[in-house]
Amino acid sequence: MKKIFVIGGAGYVGSKLVSTLLQKDYFVTVFDLMIYGNNLPKKNKNLKIIKGxxxxIEKLKLFLKNHDVVIHLACISNDPSFELNPKLGQEINFDCFEPLILAAKDAGIKHFIYASSSSVYGVKDIPNVTEESSLEPLTDYSKFKAKCEEILLSKTNANFIGSIIRPATVCGYSPRQRLDLVVNILTNFAYHKNKIKIFGGSQLRPNIHIDDMVDSYICLIEADTNKISNQIFNVGFENHSVEKLAKMVKDNINKNVDIEYVKSNDNRSYHINSDKISKKLGFTPKKNINEAIKDLIKAFEKKIFKNTFDNEEFFNIKKMQNINLK
Ligand SMILES: NC(=O)c1ccc[n+]([C@@H]2O[C@H](COP(=O)([O-])OP(=O)(O)OC[C@H]3O[C@@H](n4cnc5c(N)ncnc54)[C@H](O)[C@@H]3O)[C@@H](O)[C@H]2O)c1
Known part of the structure; x- marks a missing residue:
């Protein structure tokens, strides 16, 4: 049984990934600062949780040994929360990356998977943004993602392989919910306020259902080494405009939902092509955005989340502002 070390494993993607890994009988260690709490499965003999x-790096070194794979998800995610404290963002998202890679290599880790972002491409007019497209990151968050990719690829060898995922924006339900991502934001407003405000509307936003996001990491863990070694994969599914996303959300809600259009100067469109992971690894997403919307609505109906506009647990920026992490 492979042993998987997930850094940032208590986050939105991580907490869903960890549950799925455990269901598949992997042994999992989570190393996380628990900024958004601990919503991981309780009392599972195959799960070890470390707050760190x-x-x-010294603490990480104590626990990394005897694992096969590291999946690195820990990050001050999304640009505005990153810009709250640029020094903190740089320390977490970049400065510790090379020492982490060296520690993993030293500990005998065989495969290091890095969660980058499709935002490394910046805004492109070309119809197909593939892994070969040039990187034009626009923010510190995406610049550091691009630099970390380079570092990882420069440190790999036959015994220490690296792979990189560049995810689209993730949507849907997770035990650690984020309500600051486009589809999730729209669904929260439509369900609880019967109103959605759209700034602009024609901008494209690539999305991926959280269950498919999770499956893409598992696909990498289980793939043949020669297919994933030093490889970069876009992982997205539907590239829809924000207006289309809002209409999809509205169509899923059994109440009248007003869509208000607000003019915006920010008409940046993002879109990605994810054919490579499908052709090379046979990975195709199984769930669409509609299912992510439905899953969230179900969670809202069950009242799983309290205060979906004011509770900082659902909003990375609010949380980071309030904890004053140094
Ligand atoms: N969610 C998306 O739409 C999306 C899109 C593209 C890329 N990604 C990338 O995927 C990864 C996971 O994203 P997410 O949405 O689950 O983010 P998240 O913010 O929900 O999770 C990040 C986790 O990292 C932990 N963390 C933060 N700083 C840490 C530190 N210094 N030490 C240890 N743990 C720390 C947090 O406690 C949290 O549990 C990130 O690297 C993100 O950049 C996410």
Whole structure:
């Protein structure tokens, strides 16, 4: 049984990934600062949970040994929360990356998977943004993602392979919910306020259902080494405009939902092509955005989440502002 070490495993993607890994009988260690709490499965003999900071390489070293794969998800995610404290963002998202890679290599990790972002491409007019497209990251968050990719690829060898995922924006339900991502934001407003405000509307936003996001990491863990070694994969599914997303959300809600259009100067469109992971690894997403919307609505109906507009647990920026992490 492979042993998987997930850094940032208590986050939105991580907590869903960890549950799925456990269901598949992997042994999992989660190393996370628990900024958004701990919503991981309780009392599972195959799960070890360590509260720790990825900047604390000495602590990481104590636990990395005897694992096969590292999946690195820990990050001050999304641009505005990153810009709250640029120094903190740089320390977590970039400065500790090379020491982490060296520690993983030293500990005998065989495969290091890095969660980058499709935002590394910046805004492109070309119809197909593939892994070969040039990187034009626009923010510190995406610049550091691009630099970390380079570092990982420069440190790999036959015994320490690296692979990189560039995800689209993720949507849907997770035990650690985020309500600051486009489809999730629209669904929250439509369900609870019967109103959606769209800024602009024609901008494209690539999305991926959280269950498919999780499956893409598992696909990498289980793939043949020669197919994934030093490889970069876009992972997205539907590239829809924000207006289309809003209409999809509206169509899923059994109440009248007003869509208000607000003029915006920010008409940046993002879109990606994810054919490579399908052709090379046979990975195709199984769930669409509609299913992510439905899953969220079900969670809202069950009242699983309290205060979906004011509870900082659902909003990375609000949370980071309030905890004053140094
Ligand atoms: N969610 C998306 O739409 C999306 C899109 C593209 C890329 N990604 C990337 O995927 C990864 C996971 O995203 P997510 O949505 O689950 O984010 P998230 O913010 O929900 O999770 C990040 C986790 O990292 C932990 N963390 C943060 N700083 C840490 C530190 N210093 N030490 C240890 N743990 C720390 C947090 O406690 C949290 O549990 C990130 O790297 C993100 O950049 C996400």
């Amino acid at each position: 900071d990825v900047r604390n």
